[in-house]
Amino acid sequence: MSPLLQIKGLGKSYPGVRALDGVDLELRAGEVHALVGENGAGKSTLARLVCGIAQPDAGRMILRGRPYAPQSRTDASRQRVRMVMQELNLIGTLTVAENIFMGRMPRRLGFIDYRGMNARSRQILADLGLDDIQVDRPVAQLGVGQQQMVEIAAVLSQPCDVLILDEPTAALTAAETRVLFEQIRSLRAAGTSIVYISHRMEEIKRLADRITVLRDGRHIATRDAADVGIEQIIRLMVGRDLSQMMRREQSHAAGNTPALRAANLSRAPAVRDVSFELYPGEILGLAGLMGSGRTETVRLVFGADRADSGAIYLNGSPSPARIRSPRDAVRHGIALLTEDRKQQGLLLPRPLRENITITHMRDVSRLAGWVRGGRERSIANRFIDRLAVRCHSPEQPALSLSGGNQQKIVLAKWLFRDCPILIFDEPTPGIDVGAKFEIYQLLADMARAGKAILVVSSDLMELMAICDRIAVMSAGRLVQTFPRDQFSEDRIMAAALSGYLAHGATA
Amino acid sequence: MAQQLETPSIPRNAHRGGMRGRLFTLALDYAALVIVLTLLIAIFSIRSPSFFSRAQFSAMVNPNLPTVLVAVGMTYVLIIGGIDLSVGSVMSLTGAVIGVLHESGNAPLPLAIAAGLATGAVCGLLNGFLIIRWNLPSFIVTLGMLLIARGMTHLITASQKPSLLFSGIHVLSEPMVFGLPPSLFFTIGIIVVGQLVLSWTVFGRYMIAVGTNEEAVRLSGVNVRPIKLAVFVISSLLATLAAILTLSRHRFADPNIGRDMELEVIAAVVVGGTSLMGGRGTVIGSCLGLLIIIVLGAGLAALGTRDEVKRLVTGCVIVAAVILDYYRRRLNASAATAA
Numbered sequence: 001m002s003p004l005l006q007i008k009g010l011g012k013s014y015p016g017v018r019a020l021d022g023v024d025l026e027l028r029a030g031e032v033h034a035l036v037g038e039n040g041a042g043k044s045t046l047a048r049l050v051c052g053i054a055q056p057d058a059g060r061m062i063l064r065g066r067p068y069a070p071q072s073r074t075d076a077s078r079q080r081v082r083m084v085m086q087e088l089n090l091i092g093t094l095t096v097a098e099n100i101f102m103g104r105m106p107r108r109l110g111f112i113d114y115r116g117m118n119a120r121s122r123q124i125l126a127d128l129g130l131d132d133i134q135v136d137r138p139v140a141q142l143g144v145g146q147q148q149m150v151e152i153a154a155v156l157s158q159p160c161d162v163l164i165l166d167e168p169t170a171a172l173t174a175a176e177t178r179v180l181f182e183q184i185r186s187l188r189a190a191g192t193s194i195v196y197i198s199h200r201m202e203e204i205k206r207l208a209d210r211i212t213v214l215r216d217g218r219h220i221a222t223r224d225a226a227d228v229g230i231e232q233i234i235r236l237m238v239g240r241d242l243s244q245m246m247r248r249e250q251s252h253a254a255g256n257t258p259a260l261r262a263a264n265l266s267r268a269p270a271v272r273d274v275s276f277e278l279y280p281g282e283i284l285g286l287a288g289l290m291g292s293g294r295t296e297t298v299r300l301v302f303g304a305d306r307a308d309s310g311a312i313y314l315n316g317s318p319s320p321a322r323i324r325s326p327r328d329a330v331r332h333g334i335a336l337l338t339e340d341r342k343q344q345g346l347l348l349p350r351p352l353r354e355n356i357t358i359t360h361m362r363d364v365s366r367l368a369g370w371v372r373g374g375r376e377r378s379i380a381n382r383f384i385d386r387l388a389v390r391c392h393s394p395e396q397p398a399l400s401l402s403g404g405n406q407q408k409i410v411l412a413k414w415l416f417r418d419c420p421i422l423i424f425d426e427p428t429p430g431i432d433v434g435a436k437f438e439i440y441q442l443l444a445d446m447a448r449a450g451k452a453i454l455v456v457s458s459d460l461m462e463l464m465a466i467c468d469r470i471a472v473m474s475a476g477r478l479v480q481t482f483p484r485d486q487f488s489e490d491r492i493m494a495a496a497l498s499g500y501l502a503h504g505a506t507a
Numbered sequence: 508m509a510q511q512l513e514t515p516s517i518p519r520n521a522h523r524g525g526m527r528g529r530l531f532t533l534a535l536d537y538a539a540l541v542i543v544l545t546l547l548i549a550i551f552s553i554r555s556p557s558f559f560s561r562a563q564f565s566a567m568v569n570p571n572l573p574t575v576l577v578a579v580g581m582t583y584v585l586i587i588g589g590i591d592l593s594v595g596s597v598m599s600l601t602g603a604v605i606g607v608l609h610e611s612g613n614a615p616l617p618l619a620i621a622a623g624l625a626t627g628a629v630c631g632l633l634n635g636f637l638i639i640r641w642n643l644p645s646f647i648v649t650l651g652m653l654l655i656a657r658g659m660t661h662l663i664t665a666s667q668k669p670s671l672l673f674s675g676i677h678v679l680s681e682p683m684v685f686g687l688p689p690s691l692f693f694t695i696g697i698i699v700v701g702q703l704v705l706s707w708t709v710f711g712r713y714m715i716a717v718g719t720n721e722e723a724v725r726l727s728g729v730n731v732r733p734i735k736l737a738v739f740v741i742s743s744l745l746a747t748l749a750a751i752l753t754l755s756r757h758r759f760a761d762p763n764i765g766r767d768m769e770l771e772v773i774a775a776v777v778v779g780g781t782s783l784m785g786g787r788g789t790v791i792g793s794c795l796g797l798l799i800i801i802v803l804g805a806g807l808a809a810l811g812t813r814d815e816v817k818r819l820v821t822g823c824v825i826v827a828a829v830i831l832d833y834y835r836r837r838l839n840a841s842a843a844t845a846a
Contacts, residue, residue: 020532029744031824212717302726304725304726325725326725326726326727326728327728327729327730327731329728330727330728331728334725335728338726343720343723344720344722344723344726345726346720346723347716347719347720347724347786348719348720349786349787350716350719351721351788352716354712354715354716356717358712358724358727358729359727359728361709361712361713361729362709365708365709368708369709370707370708370709371707371708371709371712373707413727417728445583
């Protein structure tokens with residue numbers, strides 16, 4: 001069978017990172033082709049190139065035997081290549097029907113034919129078993145899972161030969177996932193070629209015909225799904241045995257007073273009655289699916305949001321700490337390294353120097369608030385050297401650095417503040433493997449120096465490699481905590497899913 | 508490994524943001540403005556020989572000293588990503604308070620001035636409080652204040668012009684040293700302090716940071732509310748000082764003073780390289796921007812240009828300056844990435 005889409009030597013660089021490096025891939029008509037790899041392995045980059053969002057700087061693609069070089073997403077969909085994005089691509093204030101028919105709304109006498117459009121939208125959703133979604137409601141009023149299904153519906157409602165799904169089930173309930181899988185199977189039967197990107201091994205085993213593994217932007221292997229086991233795929237993804245990734249001596253945390261104790265934290269609807277203890281010298285992981293309330297929980301601890309109820313106790317103190325703003329948290333020695341370093345962590349156009357010292361200006365100023373320029377520069381240089389940030393000068397704007405080095409600057413600003421409790425929300429998103437290991441090493445060093453570290457991550461491998469304990473959240477509750485000798489992907493995954501099984505379809 | 512694929516680590520050289528590097532970028536920032544200003548002066552001086560004279564200089568600068576003060580405050584406001592439309596009205600209100608208290612209330616001048624400053628502070632506090640308490644856009648809050656303050660001005664003056672003829676306030680604008688008035692030295696002092704605070708104090712650093720990414724600053728453990736509040740208070744207080752300088756020139760309080768001033772000032776500040784989006788700007792740049800607009804107006808007048816044409820040309824220059832600034836910034840950004 002001749003392939004539907006051939007990808008030959010595809011390459012793409014971003015400043016500081018070779019995101020994709022000479023990747024070959026063949027897609028057959030009527031197959032589900034799973035694309036797996038660690039975060040930053042190049043899966044999303046490859047998907048973006050295939051559906052025209054970005055253009056490759058090396059290699060070529062051949063679609064149905066003819067050269068294929070989409071210049072835009074519209075261009076790609078005209079050639080029947082479509083994609084469901086990882087990030088939602090909907091316009092919240094428009095209705096479900098308007099979103100489904102975005103850019104191709106049916107018209108009558110120059111006006112939008114709302115009646116016809118709504119009727120057809122209802123039909124499209126009904127085909128996906130989504131009769132309960134009202135087509136004339138603004139999308140923003142739907143839950144995240146339903147929004148995701150609307151987005152999938154919008155893509156599926158148009159003819160396509162190549163369909164790319166990038167982490168489509170991250171926000172879906174089990175029931176919605178089942179509907180999606182049925183749809184994927186019937187598309188496959190109709191001859192559509194489906195690229196399925198996911199971290200979820202069970203899904204891939206259930207769905208995929210073939211599996212391609214990417215690592216560090218390179219093609220590592222393509223196998224028939226029937227021939228490989230999950231462990232084998234993981235070994236290919238990681239490129240080394242998990243046990244060798246990180247060797248951390250057991251922390252000596254047990255028995256000490258906890259540096260931080262969260263008691264019954266709640267904030268409706270994301271966080272429900274969450275309690276945990278964090279000890280000095282340990283790395284505690286917070287695992288869970290997207291939307292399970294992990295980020296919301298650490299934001300409560302940091303005072304970025306107000307809790308409805310619950311309390312934080314520090315260093316064994318019997319009275320709760322008064323944390324009503326990030327400023328209070330920092331004064332109590334708690335640092336939060338946010339998930340989104342560009343939106344919430346950095347002053348992108350400002351020099352590295354200013355990004356580093358912002359957390360503790362008092363330390364680099366005189367009494368009346370005059371900045372001590374020399375001291376500030378030497379501090380910036382010191383942290384840049386200590387974290388081996390690749391840059392030319394501390395006067396360089398933060399936006400000129402690669403993702404990994406930007407993340408090191410975020411780290412630097414909190415190292416400068418020297419908080420005894422550090423919370424990392426996704427410490428390594430979009431970072432290449434080399435920088436990742438440097439950051440893991442730093443985390444281990446800080447724990448050894450007695451810091452209490454809480455790490456939120458969607459990357460289970462990451463947590464299992466670096467943490468002493470992993471607490472698992474599911475549907476807003478902290479359901480189970482695993483000590484290091486009981487880490488297992490299956491059991492943690494089961495715990496992460498447990499809250500959703502019990503409560504049914506309440507995403 | 509991807510590690511090796513990254514840009515090779517070039518040893519960071521002596522250029523670690525030393526004093527010399529800083530002065531160089533500073534000069535570069537102002538070079539375009541200074542060149543435009545010099546060109547304008549040169550052109551007008553050639554076309555109109557009387558233009559390049561001390562009399563002309565005084566005629567251009569002295570009446571505009573209050574505008575300079577307001578521009579300093581506006582620079583701060585724009586840097587934190589806000590806007591203050593109320594400056595002209597606050598100026599008229601505080602001037603009216605001083606005038607009415609002195610003329611009808613027989614208050615001694617220092618007391619009247621203190622009351623004026625207090626009024627200005629209240630206006631600024633109100634602006635800032637409404638903005639930070641309910642997270643309202645400063646555009647709409649200060650637009651409200653613009654109308655409120657103007658309305659109050661006319662209420663308390665009954666649309667009359669209270670006189671300060673014998674108050675002695677005029678000495679501020681009379682020649683003193685080298686034939687230059689105290690108001691000029693005072694304004695220069697405010698410019699210098701304004702720029703120093705912006706570049707060399709923690710407050711200045713926070714202002715720029717808040718304008719760049721307020722959420723990131725908040726999550727860095729900085730309380731951003733007092734910073735925003737202070738900036739709006741400073742803006743209103745500078746408008747009050749502008750009112751005092753205006754009183755000293757006119758020797759009466761005009762309830763119609765400062766109309767449309769906010770627009771002229773915002774234009775000047777933006778021409779001077781301050782971003783309307785916040786996070787970027789300098790006090791000195793704003794002053795140069797204001798000078799460009801003033802020289803342009805005066806020069807065109809000296810050439811006998813009609814008022815309508817003057818407005819048209821000024822409008823074009825403002826738009827051109829902003830476009831020019833866009834390209835200058837892109838150049839800087841690409842230079843920074845390539846560095």
